[in-house]
Amino acid sequence: MSHTLDGPARGARQAQKQKTRQALLDAALRLLEEQSLSSLGLREVTRAVGVAPTAFYRHFRDTADLGVALVEEALGSLHTTLVATLAATGDGEERIAAAVDLIVAYVRAYPAHARFIAREQHGGVKRVREAIGAQLALFAEEVAAQFASEPEAAGWSEDDLLMLARMYVDHMVMTASALLETDDAGPVTDTARRQLRLVSLGRLHWLDAPVRGN
Amino acid sequence: MSHTLDGPARGARQAQKQKTRQALLDAALRLLEEQSLSSLGLREVTRAVGVAPTAFYRHFRDTADLGVALVEEALGSLHTTLVATLAATGDGEERIAAAVDLIVAYVRAYPAHARFIAREQHGGVKRVREAIGAQLALFAEEVAAQFASEPEAAGWSEDDLLMLARMYVDHMVMTASALLETDDAGPVTDTARRQLRLVSLGRLHWLDAPVRGN
DNA sequence: AAACTGGGAGAACAGTTGTTAACTGCATGG
């Protein structure tokens, strides 16, 4: 078996390459805490790593390409965590607390990643915007699928479930951004919980007085 | 009365100044459609206007300063419009339609302004972020005040009203951003309406089964 | 052991950037 195509590194050669690549990603993420991707210079990144500017091209075509890689790094591993959290909790207060705590923990652990996503979601680099959009749409689909497998979803159309899921996902990003701009997470956490409670309440009475006619 | 301190221009001299200033703002806004403020160059703006780079300093300290001016231009006139719209409609479907239509009309009329706000709300320039944050907080307060003057707000705490208002305001920005990324406003408008319906439904049942104890 | 591969270095390129200084000419206030 001479071609294991999944491992991050096969020889010491490729290991070193991944190491520099990661260093570039880390340096970029740090620089992006106080500027947008569209103003991030290639030389700026390589200088921070301590490597020649030309080395950049061995890993990324341009800074937009690096941005797309950062999107994967920031959101890739979150899919399983999010679905697992929803699956482990029923509807109601318990789930609300778990969802908010998940975001709070994520922002605490990876503030730079969270900031990057919030910032570049509507940022000036199209390819990165699209990459984030695709990831968030995927999140919404996964959340909607989880909702669909629950008794509370009885009578709900697929479209309405997706609408509800997007509401949750967008609210998460919103909350993350709010957490980043405050130093006291308390009030933000509290507001986020109440807002989710509002949505949950709406969900419960969605089928009460159908406005189906429009 | 030789000193009318409010008019935008007193003599032909000041009129010309305002004209160049506006030209700078317009050019900047156009350039910002495909990049972020943190990458907007001062020379880039003056070049687009057809004026010497140094002329920029007669109007703005730097591009961040120009950004703050753009925030005022984009959101300043929206306060009265928003409050008027809410005041003219009661709670329910009517208000939901009016609020969504307001956003749709705004994005149609001033797409570049809307894009700028959505982009720089979490953007890389602190002063601009703060300016937008302050404006949105003001919107939320105004909306909350309008809510407070309605019968449906009976039994609501001031904090809960503000929470609800922020939900509406943030949802408006979210919707505006979604409208900018699609060429068919139909589905986005529809989703936005349903999401507001969800929140309205939650509002109606907020006091049903109080979770006050936490 | 010899040939090859490819990550990284080095230097140079044309162009860009923000900022300073000293200027010009015109509308304005005395």
Added chain:
DNA sequence: CCATGCAGTTAACAACTGTTCTCCCAGTTT
């Protein structure tokens, strides 16, 4: 009617940018 103020110009600065080409040398393959 003349002197002042000030929006805008011109020129120059050091520093920076992305990109190309050429080279080097350690790890890998045969």
